[in-house]
Amino acid sequence: MFNKNIYNISMKVFFAFNHPAPYKVRTFNELNKYFDIFVIFERTKAKNRPLSFYNCNQYDFPHMFLKRGSFGDEQSNTGELKKYLKHHHQEYDLIVMNGYSTISEMRAIRYLIKKKIPYVLQINGGIPHKNNAIKRRLKNYFISHAYKYLSPGDIADEYLLTYGAKKEDILHYPYTTLEQKDNLTNLIKDKEPIRKKYNLPSSPLFIAASQFIERKNNVYLIHLFKNVNANLLLIGDGKEKDLYKEIIEKEKINNVFVRDFVPKETLYEILQGADYFITLSKEDIYGHSTLEALANGLPVISSDRVISSRQIIKNNENGFLVSIEKEEEILSAINNIGKIDLNKCLASAKEYTIENSAKTIADKLKGLIKQ
Numbered sequence: 001m002f003n004k005n006i007y008n009i010s011m012k013v014f015f016a017f018n019h020p021a022p023y024k025v026r027t028f029n030e031l032n033k034y035f036d037i038f039v040i041f042e043r044t045k046a047k048n049r050p051l052s053f054y055n056c057n058q059y060d061f062p063h064m065f066l067k068r069g070s071f072g073d074e075q076s077n078t079g080e081l082k083k084y085l086k087h088h089h090q091e092y093d094l095i096v097m098n099g100y101s102t103i104s105e106m107r108a109i110r111y112l113i114k115k116k117i118p119y120v121l122q123i124n125g126g127i128p129h130k131n132n133a134i135k136r137r138l139k140n141y142f143i144s145h146a147y148k149y150l151s152p153g154d155i156a157d158e159y160l161l162t163y164g165a166k167k168e169d170i171l172h173y174p175y176t177t178l179e180q181k182d183n184l185t186n187l188i189k190d191k192e193p194i195r196k197k198y199n200l201p202s203s204p205l206f207i208a209a210s211q212f213i214e215r216k217n218n219v220y221l222i223h224l225f226k227n228v229n230a231n232l233l234l235i236g237d238g239k240e241k242d243l244y245k246e247i248i249e250k251e252k253i254n255n256v257f258v259r260d261f262v263p264k265e266t267l268y269e270i271l272q273g274a275d276y277f278i279t280l281s282k283e284d285i286y287g288h289s290t291l292e293a294l295a296n297g298l299p300v301i302s303s304d305r306v307i308s309s310r311q312i313i314k315n316n317e318n319g320f321l322v323s324i325e326k327e328e329e330i331l332s333a334i335n336n337i338g339k340i341d342l343n344k345c346l347a348s349a350k351e352y353t354i355e356n357s358a359k360t361i362a363d364k365l366k367g368l369i370k371q
Contacts, residue, residue: 022056027358081107094120097119127159148171155310201257205231233258277290
């Protein structure tokens with residue numbers, strides 16, 4: 001039974017977030033059990049996400065969507081967020097900004113800085129880049145003025161520290177899409193019923209679940225598997241889907257298959273019917289698929305440009321970190337992935353649950369109120 005008495009349930013926390021990604025909505029549902037929250041979403045959906053991505057959302061917390069200003073895949077430009085904070089900031093014990101990269105967020109944070117209103121900056125990850133001087137100054141301005149930071153781990157801290165954060169102001173929380181019920185407690189011994197249910201290709205079977213966009217580097221992955229004695233199943237959606245199919249047909253690649261985006265419950269079951277997971281992404285500021293694969297008992301081969309993988313993957317224990325510039329290294333990982341202890345895969349994902357994430361965030365934020 002949840003014990004609210006150990007938390008200050010009258011504590012009020014404001015959150016701003018870009019779009020209602022299902023795992024964020026579920027995290028907010030959990031956070032609302034610990035104290036009163038109010039969430040403003042800048043837009044109803046990301047343009048590069050299918051509507052089905054949001055179908056499972058159930059909002060158990062007070063929230064609102066900005067009425068205008070959305071453009072591009074995830075951008076937003078409206079003064080509504082700033083206006084709300086201007087008139088209501090005094091109602092909240094803490095203000096948490098889940099980002100600073102949209103124009104709406106910049107306008108709101110600039111107001112908070114100008115009026116000396118403390119804000120916590122929560123990040124999902126981040127990769128430092130060699131930005132031009134103007135972009136670097138902007139990042140430094142919005143990041144360095146935060147009161148405290150919520151970061152998913154040491155690897156993401158590098159991003160905050162690059163742009164002016166102080167190490168002692170960074171608080172860690174486990175970032176994940178997984179609920180407790182999503183983490184397998186025991187390995188699936190008989191995969192055959194799952195394989196038949198979803199008509200999966202035969203073993204050895206690698207899964208690559210991602211958006212079908214250039215950054216995910218799936219074109220390279222498809223060509224790589226021409227020389228691999230295993231099957232590859234790409235699952236997702238995006239502008240490159242037709243390109244994948246065209247390459248597979250034109251080059252007569254008979255061991256690579258493409259399937260549309262599926263709900264998370266279906267994806268997790270498909271993962272349980274597969275053997276391994278692979279992602280050769282050129283850049284992921286976090287990368288939830290690594291954890292989802294581990295939690296379903298799959299060893300992971302990941303590029304070292306995926307933040308979650310750098311945080312969690314240990315070579316020869318639960319998978320392999322590889323460089324996308326070193327094909328021999330990738331092929332070696334593919335040849336040796338079968339030696340990984342699957343129980344270590346499950347164990348490495350155990351603490352990464354939405355329930356644990358919300359409790360950790362609640363503990364950290366409550367601690368700030370006491371300071």
